[in-house]
Amino acid sequence: MRMYDLIVKKRGGEALTKEEIDFFIEGYTKGVIPDYQVSALMMAVYFQGMNMEETLNLTMAMANSGDMLDLSAIHGKKADKHSTGGVGDKTSLVLGPMVAAAGAPVAKMSGRGLGHTGGTIDKLESFPGFSTALTEEQFIKNVNTIHMAIMGQTADLAPADKKLYALRDVTATVDNLSLISSSIMSKKLAAGADVIVLDVKTGSGAFMKKEEDSFALAKAMVDIGNGAGRFTTAVVSDMDQPLGFAVGNALEVKEAIDTLSGNGPADLLELCLELGSHMLAGTGHAPDREAARELLEKTISDGSALKKLAEFVEAQGGDSRAVYDTSLLPQAAYVEEIPSPADGFVAHIEADEVGVASLLLGGGRETKESVIDLSVGLILKKKVGDSVKKGENLAQIYANDRGKMENAANRFLSAYTLRVLPGTEAVDSPVRLEFSDSPVEKRPLIHGIVTGDKGSR
Ligand code: URA
Numbered sequence: 111m112r113m114y115d116l117i118v119k120k121r122g123g124e125a126l127t128k129e130e131i132d133f134f135i136e137g138y139t140k141g142v143i144p145d146y147q148v149s150a151l152m153m154a155v156y157f158q159g160m161n162m163e164e165t166l167n168l169t170m171a172m173a174n175s176g177d178m179l180d181l182s183a184i185h186g187k188k189a190d191k192h193s194t195g196g197v198g199d200k201t202s203l204v205l206g207p208m209v210a211a212a213g214a215p216v217a218k219m220s221g222r223g224l225g226h227t228g229g230t231i232d233k234l235e236s237f238p239g240f241s242t243a244l245t246e247e248q249f250i251k252n253v254n255t256i257h258m259a260i261m262g263q264t265a266d267l268a269p270a271d272k273k274l275y276a277l278r279d280v281t282a283t284v285d286n287l288s289l290i291s292s293s294i295m296s297k298k299l300a301a302g303a304d305v306i307v308l309d310v311k312t313g314s315g316a317f318m319k320k321e322e323d324s325f326a327l328a329k330a331m332v333d334i335g336n337g338a339g340r341f342t343t344a345v346v347s348d349m350d351q352p353l354g355f356a357v358g359n360a361l362e363v364k365e366a367i368d369t370l371s372g373n374g375p376a377d378l379l380e381l382c383l384e385l386g387s388h389m390l391a392g393t394g395h396a397p398d399r400e401a402a403r404e405l406l407e408k409t410i411s412d413g414s415a416l417k418k419l420a421e422f423v424e425a426q427g428g429d430s431r432a433v434y435d436t437s438l439l440p441q442a443a444y445v446e447e448i449p450s451p452a453d454g455f456v457a458h459i460e461a462d463e464v465g466v467a468s469l470l471l472g473g474g475r476e477t478k479e480s481v482i483d484l485s486v487g488l489i490l491k492k493k494v495g496d497s498v499k500k501g502e503n504l505a506q507i508y509a510n511d512r513g514k515m516e517n518a519a520n521r522f523l524s525a526y527t528l529r530v531l532p533g534t535e536a537v538d539s540p541v542r543l544e545f546s547d548s549p550v551e552k553r554p555l556i557h558g559i560v561t562g563d564k565g566s567r
Contacts, residue, residue: 111129111130111133113133113134113137113143113147113148113151114147116130116133116134116151117147117150117151117154120151120154120155120158121154121157121158122158123158125160125161125163125164126160126164126167128167131164131167131168131171132167132171134148134151135168135171135172135175135270136171136175138270138273138274139175139176139269139270139273145277148274148277149277149281149283152274152277152278152281152283152289153281153283155283155286155288155289156282156283156285156286156289159286159287159288160288160289162333162337164288165288165291165292165330165333165334166292166333166334166337166338168288168292168296169291169292169295169296169299169334169338170296170299170338171270172268172270172271172274172292172293172296173268173295173296173297173299173300173338174300175268175269175270175271175296176264176266176267176268176269176270176300177264177266177267177300178299178300178302179219179246179264179267179300179301179302180246180302181217181250181253181302181303183250183254184215184217184250184253184254185215185254186214186215186393186394187214187215187304187305187341187392187393187394188215188216188217188253188302188303188304188305188393189209189214189215189216189217189303189304189305189306189307189389189390189392189393190216190217190218190219190298190301190303190305190306190307191205191206191218191306191307191308191309191385191389192294192298192306192307192308192309193308193309193311194294194308194309194310194311194316194317194318194327195311195316195317196311196315196316196349196352196353196461197315197349197352197353197357197461197462197464197465197468198352198353198354198355198356198357198362198461198464198490199309199311199349199353200233200353200354200356200362200363200365200366200378201309201353201378201381201382201385202218202220202230202260203230203233203234203362203363203366203419204366204369204370204374204378204379204382204415205382205385205386205389206218206258206260206419206422207258207370207409207415207416207418207419207422208370208382208386208406208409208410208415208418209258209386209389209390209406210256210257210258210418210422211257211409211414211415211417211418212386212390212395212396212402212405212406212408212409213257213390213395213405214257214389214390214393214395215253215254215257215258215393216253216257216258216259216389217249217250217253217259217301217302217303218230218258218259218260218261218301218303219260219261219262219263219264219267219297219301220242220260220261220262220263221262221263228359228473228474228475228482228484230260231260231262232359232482232484233359233360233362233363233484234260234363234423234426234428235359235484236359236360236363236432236439236440236484237363237423237428237429237430237432237433237439238428238429238432238438239427239428239429240423240426240427240428240429241426241427241428242260242261242262242426243262244259244261244262244426249261252422252425252426255425256418256421256422256425257418258418258421258422259422259425259426260422260426263297263301267297267300267301268296268297268300270296271292271293271296271297274289274293275293287326287327287330288330290327290330291327291330291331291334292334294331295331295334295335295338298335298340299334299335299338299340303340304340304341304392304393305340305341305342305389305392305393306335306340306341306342306343307342307343307344307345307385307388307389307392308328308331308332308335308342308343308344308345309344309345309347309381309385310324310325310327310328310331310344310345310346310347310560311324311346311347311348311349312324312346312347312348312349312350312557313348313349313350313351313461313553314349314350314351314458314459314460314461314462315349315350315351315352315460315461315462315464315465316349316461321346321557324346324557325346325557325558325560328344328346328560329344329560331344332344332560332561332562333562336562341392342562343388343392343559343560343561343562344559344560345381345384345385345388345556345558345559345560346556346557346558346559346560347381347384347555347556347557348377348553348554348555348556348557349461350458350459350461350494350553351458351459351461351464351493351494352459352461352464352465352490352493353375353377353378353381354369354374354375354377354378355375355489355490355491355493356487356488356489356490357464357465357467357468357473357487357488357489357490358468358471358473358485358486358487358488358508359440359473359482359484359485359487360439360440360441360484360485360487361487361488361489361508362487363436363439364436364439365378366378366419367416367419367433367436369382369410370410370415370416370419371410371416372410372411377555379410380555380556381555381556382406383403383406383407384556386402386403386406387399387400387402387403387406388402388559389402390402390405390406416433419433420433420434439484439485440483440484440485441485442485442486442487442508442509442510443509443510444508444509444510444512444515445506445507445508445509446506446507446509446515446519447503447505447506447507448503448504448505448506448507448519448522448523449500449501449502449503449504450492450498450499450500450501450502450503450504450528450541451500451523451528451536451537451538451539451541451543452500452528452530452534452535452536452537452541452543453498453499453500453530453531453534454497454498454528454529454530454531454534454543455495455496455497455498455528455529455530455549455550456492456493456494456495456496456498456504456526456527456528456529456550457494457527457528457529457544457550458494458526458527459490459493459494459525459526459527460524460525460526460527461525462525463521463522463524463525464488464490464522464525466521467488467507467518467519467521467522467525468486468487468488468518470514470517470518470521471483471486471487471488471507471508471509471510471511471514471515471518472486472510472511472514473486473487483510485508485510486508486509486510487508488505488506488507488508488518488522489505489506489508490504490505491503491504491505491506492504492505494550494552494553495550495551495552498528500536500537504522504523504526504541505522507519507522520540521540523539523540523541524540524541524542526541526542527541527542527543527544528541528542528543528544529543529544529545529546529548529550530543530544530545530546531545531546531547532545532546532547533545
C-alpha cells in the first residue's frame with residue numbers, strides 16, 4: 111500500500127477502506143509516513159469529507175494507536191461525561207459527585223486547559239495536595255470504593271490523534287466534522303467508559319458557535335460512540351454566556367461546592383441534572399430519566415453529593431476540609447467591583463471574551479508551559495436578560511496584580527452589550543450599547559438531545 115495512492119483516492123472523492131485508514135494511522139504514529147503526506151490527505155478529507163464508516167474506522171484506528179484503558183475490573187457499567195468546552199464550565203465538579211452519590215461509577219479522564227480558564231484538573235488542584243496522577247490500579251480501586259475517580263490523560267492515550275490534531279492545527283484542517291468528531295471520540299473510547307454523555311456546547315463561548323454545527327457534531331459523535339458499542343448520548347447546551355456566575359479556577363470550585371450545597375446557580379444545576387439523568391439511566395442506576403433526576407436532586411438535599419466530593423478529594427490526596435471551609439481555597443489579594451455604565455438590560459455577553467479577561471488575570475494558559483494563578487477570575491452579577499442600574503455591579507473581579515486587573519476589567523466590559531432605551535445617558539465605557547425598547551429574549555439552556563437513532567430539539 112502507498113500513501114500517495116490514498117491521497118489520490120481521497121482527492122478524487124472516493125471512500126477509504128478500513129485497511130487503508132489503519133495503514134496511514136499506524137504509519138503516521140510510528141513516524142514512517144511523513145507530515146507532508148498526511149497534511150495532503152487531511153486537506154483532501156477537508157474538501158471531500160468522510161462517510162460514517164470511514165469516520166468510525168478512523169476513530170477506532172486512533173483509539174487503538176496507544177493505551178486502551180481496561181476498566182473491566184470496575185463493578186457495573188462505568189459512566190463518563192465529555193464537554194466540548196466553554197467558559198465557566200465547572201460541570202464535572204458538580205456532576206461527578208452527584209452521579210457517584212446516586213450509585214453509578216464515574217470513571218473520568220480529564221485534561222488541563224489551554225486558553226480561557228483551566229481544565230477540570232487545574233480547577234481540582236485548587237484543593238491543596240490534590241493529584242490526578244493515579245496509576246490505573248489506584249484509579250480502578252477508587253472507583254470501586256467511592257464510585258468516583260478522575261485521572262489525567264496518560265501520555266499514550268490515542269497518540270495518533272495527538273500527532274494528527276497538532277498537524278491539523280497548523281495546516282488549516284481542524285474544521286471538518288469527521289476529523290473533529292473522530293478526534294474527540296478516539297480519546298473517549300480509549301478512556302474505557304461504557305456510557306458516554308457528551309455536553310456539546312453552542313454559542314459565542316463554544317468551539318461550535320452555530321446551533322446547526324453543534325447538532326451536526328453531536329450527531330456525528332453519538333453515531334461514532336454507538337457504532338463502537340458504547341451507549342452514547344449528547345446534550346446540546348448553551349454557551350452563549352458563561353455557565354453559572356464564576357469564571358476562574360478556585361472561584362469555579364467554590365461555585366461547584368455552593369451548588370452541591372443547594373445554593374448554586376440554576377443553570378449549572380439544571381445542566382448537571384440533565385447530563386446526570388442520562389448517565390444514571392444509561393448505567394441502569396435508574397429506570398428512566400425522571401427517576402434519575404429525582405435521585406440526583408436527593409443527593410443535593412440529603413448532603414450526600416457534597417460528602418462524595420469530600421471523599422473524592424481526600425482519596426486523591428487533596429485537603430477535603432476546603433469542601434466545608436472554602437477560605438482554604440486559593441484567595442486573590444484584590445477584589446473589585448465592575449460597575450455598569452448605564453441603566454438597561456444585559457442583551458448579550460460574548461462568553462469567549464469573558465474567558466479572555468480571566469486569562470489576562472493569569473487564570474488560564476497562553477502556552478502549555480504557563481503556570482495558572484488559581485485564585486483569580488470573575489464573578490458575574492448580571493447575565494443575559496437581567497436588568498441593571500447605572501453604577502450597579504456587572505461583576506466582581508479577583509486579581510493579584512493591579513495592572514492586570516485594569517486590563518482584564520476593560521476586556522470584560524467589552525464582552526457586554528446593554529440594551530438601553532433611546533436617549534439613555536451612559537458613562538464612557540467599553541460596554542456596547544444598543545438602543546431599543548423591545549425586551550431581551552433569554553436563550554434556552556438546553557437546545558436539544560441527540561440519541562442513537564434520533565435528534566430532538
Ligand atoms: N477537540 C479535539 O480534541 N479535537 C478536534 O479536532 C477539535 C477539538
